[in-house]
Structure formats: C-alpha cells, structure tokens
Amino acid sequence: MAYSTVIARHKTQEVGLGERVVGGDNPIWVQSMTTTNTFDAEATVEQIKRLEEAGCEIVRVTVPKKEDVEACRFIRSKINIPLVADIHYDYRMALACLDAKTDDGKPAVNKIRINPGNLGGQERFKEVIRKARDKGIPMRIGVNSGSLEKDLIEKYGFPCPEAMVESALRAIETCESLDYRQIIVSLKASHVPTAVETYALYASKCHYPTHVGVTEAGSKEYGTLKSAAGIGAIVLKGIGDTIRVSLLGDPVPEIAAGFDILRACDRRVTRPEVVACPTCGRLDIDLERIVAEVEAKMAHLKNPLRISILGCLVNGFGEAKEADIGIAAGAGKGVIFKRGVPIRHVKEADMVQALLEEVERFEEDTPALKSHQEKEKKKNALPVLN
Template sequence: MEIKRKKTKQINLGRLKIGGSSPISVQSMTKSKISNTAAIKGEIKDLINCGCEVIRIAVPDGDAVLCLGKLMDQGLFTDVPVIADIHFDYRLALDCIEAGVDGIRINPGNIGGAERTAKVVEAAKKNAVAIRIGINSGSIDKKILKKNKGILRDSMIESAMENIRIMENLGFYNFKISAKASSVLDTISVYRAISKKTDYPLHLGVTEAGPMFRGSIKSSVGLGVLLAEGIGDTIRVSLTERSVEEVRAGYLILSSLGLRAMGVDIISCPTCGRTRVDLPEMVREVEAMTEGIKDDLKLAVMGCIVNGPGEAKDADLGIAFGKDKAALFLNGSVIKRVEKNRVIDEFRKELKKLVKD
C-alpha cells in the first residue's frame, strides 16, 4: 500500500519548504533554558545531529529574545530553521522577527486580538518569515468556545478557520496550521476536518502526549492515522523526554509508514518459548552499535528458524539463530554460520564493512 499525500500549498520556512510535494519534516522544541548558553547550544547541536529539521524555541520574555539573537549570530541555525514560540505578548513576536528568526509560532487565542495579530503578520510579511497558527485545546479563544457550547472539537476547527481568514484578509499566505488536542481522537477528528476545509500545510501533533512510552504510542496512533490518510506536512512528537527522543520517534513514525527513510531499522522477534539465547540483550547490543549510523539499513535479529531465515534474508544484514549455531545473512544470502556466542562480534564486523561501503 502506498500513501497518497494530500497536495497542500507549499510554504517557506527559511530554506526549508513545508507542504506541497516536499518531504514531511520532523521538528522538535528545545527544553533547556535559553539563558543557559552551554545547555541550549548542546541541545541544538544534538538536535541537528539527529536529523531535526526545524527547531522551535520558547521565547517567554525580552531576555530570551536577546539570547536567541546571540545564538543566531553564532551561526547555530545556518543549517536548520528556527521558530520562536510566542505566547501572550505580540511584541516578543515583533522582536524575534526583527532578530531574524525563520518562523514564529503564535496562538491567536492568547496573542491579544486582531489588531496585534495584524502587526505581527505585517512584520512577518516584510521579513519573509513563516507563521504557524498554533491552535491548542488548552487555550482556545473563550468567545469561540462559548459560541460552540464548549465543544472542543468544533471550537478548534472554527478557531483554525477564523485565523486562516484573518491571515488571508491581511494578504499573508506563508503560514501553516496546527490544531493539537491532548486527546488522540479529538486530534484526529480536528485535523481531518481542517484538512477537508483548507489546503494550507498542516503541522501535526498530539499535545502534551506524556512520557516516552505512553507519549510515543499516543503520538504514533494519532499521527499514524492522519499520515496514513495523507494528512500532514510536518510533525512534532511531544514527549516529556529529551528533545532528541522526539525527533527519533518522529522519524520512526514516518519510516514505519514508508513516508521517510531514515537511518537504521531493526527487525527483531518478540521471543517466545523457542528462544534459546538472550535475544533482548543482543538486540540492545545491535541497537547500541548502530548509534550515529545515518545510512538507510534494515537489520534483523531473529530468535529461531520459524521466522528467522525469512526476515534475516529480507534485511541488509541479519542474524537467525538455529539449534546450535547462528546464521549470518548479508543482502539475502547466508555468509557464515557461527557459534552463538560469536555472532554479535561477527555482526559488528559485517556492519562496519556495510557502512563503509
């Protein structure tokens, strides 16, 4: 099955294109305090190294604008666009645009009304800055909520559509929309409705999804359903975790749907009563040795002859354990049969050759 993506309008976020036929981009938001220079610089570098394509930074006050300006002056965002995340104070948005950010995220529900939004839009237009209209279930405009009798889904959709009209009336089109709810079902329902009503690119996310395990599952379900329907142009997986984990989760969601190829994929069996080796430990070792490998490789570590040879054959490099020995597969053929306790070392050697080649 191939996913047919909805063709949205394409917008420019710095040099990155979002929407249209551009690949679905993966983004994250920094968690370090922007005033802690060493921490924020380290986090930005880690994000770039793990393939983050858009970095968003919270800008809660004037000092944060100055810090962000310094980071930009130091060339940290030469290769990746930066978005300033603004709430409550439209002047911060103006200052960030002045400082040279590629995009700003505003939540029109709390930025202070149409007039202030118009000022921000005007500045964005002049400076070729992209805007994300960030609707969030936790901060919907109260008037819209009241009008929709408190129904969150309908209020979020109306809020998104109203803000699209505001942007268009101001002659501004370089924007994308997000409408994140913490409920997976609301998120799916809201994005589906917005996608039917507009062609502007959509930034997908389940908001406040939770810690690593729970949040990854919620995001995979919510984003997975939408992406499989062709909806979504850029994604952020919100996790109460290090930001690089959000990026990894984002790529895993996209690659599991065949929407992006990114680095190593590991196929491993869940183990069962037939397993005669410590497979979880071996998979951990394989996972550790793939750290930092950017090549698109499929690796398989399989516990026995039931499904092992089939999966290992299908991988670029695979192990299938047999009764006494383990078979090592390279590009579909067995290249060695080795003692079980030596197979990880042999696997490592072959992986090195494969990556070098």
C-alpha cells in the same frame, strides 16, 4: 524488500524556513523546543547545540518578554538550524521578533508561532500578519484545544475537531485576506483520538503544511508512547510536514523518539531498522545479545536498510525473506537471507560478525542500494489525497 504498501501523502504547499523547506515533497522535519529561560542566551544555545547533535532540525524558543527578543538575536547567530519564536498573549513580542536582526543583518527568527485563541483579537492578529508579510517571515498558526476562542467554545460546547479546524481556517482566511500565505498549521490536543480526527479533518479542507504533535503528552515513557500513537496515526494518514514529540524534562530525547516514529511508519527512514522477534518459549538462541550487538555496531550507518533478526523457526524464515538482510535462526545456527535469497549458513557464535559483513557488502552493492533509495524517494512523491 517485499513491502509495497504506499501511503498517499497529503500534498501541501512549500514554506521556506531558513535553510529548510517545509511541505511539498520535502522530508518530514523533526523539531523540539528549549526548556531554558530564553533570556539566558548562553544556556539556551548550549541546549540547542545538544539538540543539534541529537539530530534536531528546527528549534523553538519561548518569547514572553523583551529580554527574550534580544536573546534571539544572539541565539540565532550561534546555532545551525532554523529558530522559531513562540508567542502567546502579547502580540508586541511577535512584532518585535519580526523586526529583530542579528549583528550581520539577518532575521533573528526564521518563523513565529502564534495562537489565534490568545493573541488579543483580530486587529492585533492582522498587525502581526502585515509585519510578517512585509518581512517575508513565515508563521505557524498554532491552534490548541486548551485555548480555543471563546465564541467557538460557545458554538460547539467543547474543543472538538470541528471547532479546532474552524479556528485554523478562520485564521488562514484572515492571512489570505492580507495576501499572506507563508503559513504552517498545527492543531494540537492532548487527547489522541481528538488530535487524529482534527488533523484528518483539516487535511480534507486545506493544503497549507502541518506541524504535527500531541500536546502535553506527559513523562518520557508514557509521553513517548502517547506521541507514537497520535503522531504515528496521523503520519500513517499521509499527514504531516514537521513533527514534535512533546516530553516532560530534557528535550533531547524528543529527537530520537521523533525519528523512530517516522521510521516505524516507513515515512522517513534515516538509518537501518532492526526487526527482532519477541521472546517466547520457542527461542533457543541468545537473541537479545545478538540484537544489542548488531544495533550498537550499526549505530553509525545512515542508509535505510531493513534488517530482520529472527530466532523462531515458525515465522523466522518467512519474515527474514522480507528484509534487505535477514537471519532466521534456531538451535544454535541460522540462515542469512539477502533480499529473500538464502546466501549462507552460520553458527550462533558467528551470527553478529556474519550479519555485519553482509550489511557491509549490501551497502557496497551500488545498483541495489540505489534502487532501494529511489523507492524511498518515491514515497515522498505520492498522489494527492482527495
């Protein structure tokens, strides 16, 4: 494909998280959080299984009481992705999670998430750090604009990016003073411009990996758009090692939304991307039907192909040439391009089948596919941001 823009990725250190490694040149992992009562272990496992089927790569559960800690022992033994315990207010739950084991002696959780603004002070935070260090379990320092430390609110007047970053750096300094560096950082705000500026400011000062999200994003429809604006803007700055799209209701749709954001940002393309022109008065083929059929029949494919289906004679030929496989159509017929080269003419009735045939041939073209995949890999091995 002709696109050559390369976004420098914020180089971060690696942090092991169960079978995943967060940071460095590793993929940007897509995660979610359960909505069940964690102590209802069977229901929680059932929901996590649905998340796994959707492609979820890390999952978080809330742990406000002892029954939830015990449930984590069972949950971890039944799922296939890293389990994160979300801790607020009660530092004892963090300590209990760090001590908990599955029946086969493995850690019941692969990471804890704490909020420095509500854990109960420095001494309690240090106790959690020491335990995490001794157990070899990583921690996410989850700064949230809605629960900053009181002294920072008094200093800055409101939860601005400077206040949020200072909170994170203060917590990191405490961790490092105790020789603990298995740290992932999030700096979430519900206001998109604040979130974007905060992550950019943090990345200019620190190199621990980041979990990126827009908190309290809202309903499925608006929340997806708001998350795309915020997470997308942050990822396009080269920042982010794992993401979560926070939506109201069933968490399963968060996964597809997360992967779509990464795919649209060309940061992690895990399946073909179909590009289609918008409907306008120049359109004279049934483009909506063609696109729907192509997407449905390629849903099983995993290779990062860019496929353009254009029904416009004004821009169609130029845009089709920029894709791996493209078709420029009009007046009931079209031209299929492969890497910018016209290869065949087709009638509208034959477009779907012809396009699928060329996609299949493209995937069988080992040298070309290998070259394309190497380009994708290089995007995760990019220069360090200053």
